[in-house]
C-alpha cells in the first residue's frame with residue numbers, strides 16, 4: 001500500500017477527514033513539511049507554499065495540476081509532480097461511458113423507469129442518436145484524447161482533433177483516417193465533441209456562448225477534463241435555446257456545486273468527477289505520487305515532473 005511505503009521512509013502527517021482538507025488546516029500543518037501528497041481538491045497556491053520553507057516536493061494525485069501554483073513552486077526550487085499515464089485508460093473508458101449514456105439517454109431512461117413511468121416498448125420511445133458513421137471531435141490530442149480517439153473505430157465514428165498528437169508508444173497516436181483540424185472546425189462539424197485539455201488561463205471558458213452557438217444543433221458535448229473549461233451558465237443557456245442536443249459532464253466549475261439549471265435538464269448526464277475512479281487506477285495514482293515523493297526526498301529526480 002502506498003501509504004505504508006511512505007511511512008517506512010518518512011514521518012507522515014495524514015489528514016483523514018472525509019471532505020477536502022480545510023485550507024487553514026493545510027496551512028498550519030505544512031509548515032515543517034518537506035513533501036506534500038495533495039489531491040485536486042487542495043489548492044496549493046503561493047500562500048500555502050510560502051508557509052512551507054522546507055518544502056521540496058508537491059506530489060499531486062491527478063494528471064491535471066491547475067490546483068498547484070507550479071510556476072511559483074519552480075521559482076522556489078520545489079518539484080511538482082502529477083500522475084500521467086496510469087489514469088489514461090480509465091478516463092478514456094469513462095468518457096465512452098458518458099458518450100453512450102448521453103446519446104442513448106441511459107440516465108434519463110433509468111430515471112423514468114425508477115419513477116414507475118415506463119409504459120412499455122414503443123417504436124418511437126426515447127430515441128437517441130446512433131454513433132456509427134458520426135464524427136467525434138476531440139479537443140486536445142494528449143494521452144487521454146488519444147485513448148478516447150483510439151476507441152472510436154469500435155463504434156464506427158470518424159475522428160477530428162485539435163492539437164499535436166505526439167506518439168508515446170509503438171501505436172499510431174490517432175486512428176487511421178483521423179484528421180487534425182482547427183478548434184472551429186471541431187466546433188462546427190462534430191456530432192460528439194469531447195474535451196481533453198488542461199485548465200489554463202487560455203482554456204478557461206473555452207466553451208462559452210459564442211462556442212455553443214457554433215455547434216450543430218444535434219451535437220453533444222462531453223467534458224471529463226476540468227469544469228471551468230465550460231462556462232456552465234453558457235451551457236445552460238445553450239440547452240435552453242436548443243443550440244445543442246445535450247451534454248455530459250464529469251467535472252464542474254465550482255465542485256461539488258453544479259449549475260442548478262443543469263440539474264433540471266433531462267438531456268444532461270451528470271457524474272460526480274469519477275473519470276479516474278477505478279480501483280486499479282487510483283492505486284496506481286497513489287503509488288506514483290508516493291514514488292515521486294520518495295525520489296525527491298532521497299535526492300533522485302522525480303519520475304513524473306509536470307515540466
Ligand code: GLV
Nearest residue numbers: 061062063064276
Ligand atoms: C483527475 O481529474 C485528474 O486530473 O487526474
